[in-house]
Amino acid sequence: MPYTPIIGTLAYVRDNSTNSVLMVHRNRRQHDEHLGKWNGLGGKLETHEDLAAGVRRELREEASIEVVSMRLRGTVSWPGFGPNGEDWLSPIFLVDSWTGTPPADNDEGRLEWIAIERLLRACDPDSRVRETAHLPMWEGDRHFLPLVLDDDPRTFHGVMPYANGRPTGWTVERW
Numbered sequence: 001m002p003y004t005p006i007i008g009t010l011a012y013v014r015d016n017s018t019n020s021v022l023m024v025h026r027n028r029r030q031h032d033e034h035l036g037k038w039n040g041l042g043g044k045l046e047t048h049e050d051l052a053a054g055v056r057r058e059l060r061e062e063a064s065i066e067v068v069s070m071r072l073r074g075t076v077s078w079p080g081f082g083p084n085g086e087d088w089l090s091p092i093f094l095v096d097s098w099t100g101t102p103p104a105d106n107d108e109g110r111l112e113w114i115a116i117e118r119l120l121r122a123c124d125p126d127s128r129v130r131e132t133a134h135l136p137m138w139e140g141d142r143h144f145l146p147l148v149l150d151d152d153p154r155t156f157h158g159v160m161p162y163a164n165g166r167p168t169g170w171t172v173e174r175w
Helices: 051-063 116-123 127-131 141-149
Strands: 006-015 020-026 041-044 066-078 088-099 109-115 156-159 171-174
Touching: 006 051, 006 141, 020 041, 020 116, 041 051, 051 066, 051 088, 066 141, 088 141, 109 116, 116 127, 116 141, 141 156, 141 171
Parallel strands: 006 088, 066 156
Antiparallel strands: 006 020, 006 041, 020 109, 066 088, 156 171
16 A cells, blocks of 8 residues: 655754754644644645745744755654554754744744753653653654754654554664
């Protein structure tokens, strides 16, 4: 059977002057499958929109910023991720230059600059270290977020199957 995922962009806006990343705390919509979690910014790709245009549009809508420079850091395929078992595929970008000033919040929740050190602690496999970050996020994000933020110039490509809202595996390679 052909793989026909929903394509959604995901971007992490990095501020090198403060060594932080712009995140959204999804706390606005009660029926949001991401409710209570911290996420990067992004959303579904629209018809006739290329990946870069989709990222730029989402960041304009969600953070009131215009992208000047971004890099594709990787892709993740999430079979079974959606609330009804839908498959998702996302290119993941790191935005390192932009114009504009993000608001304090948007329709999805509060926007906040989170220190990269704190994000990486939240991704640490040692649960005691992870708990010190106090940053609820999707369990699966803990696997790929360090790859988005590291200095390796190669692009990563991962597959993370989901069942019942939890990852059941993770395979990744870099090229």
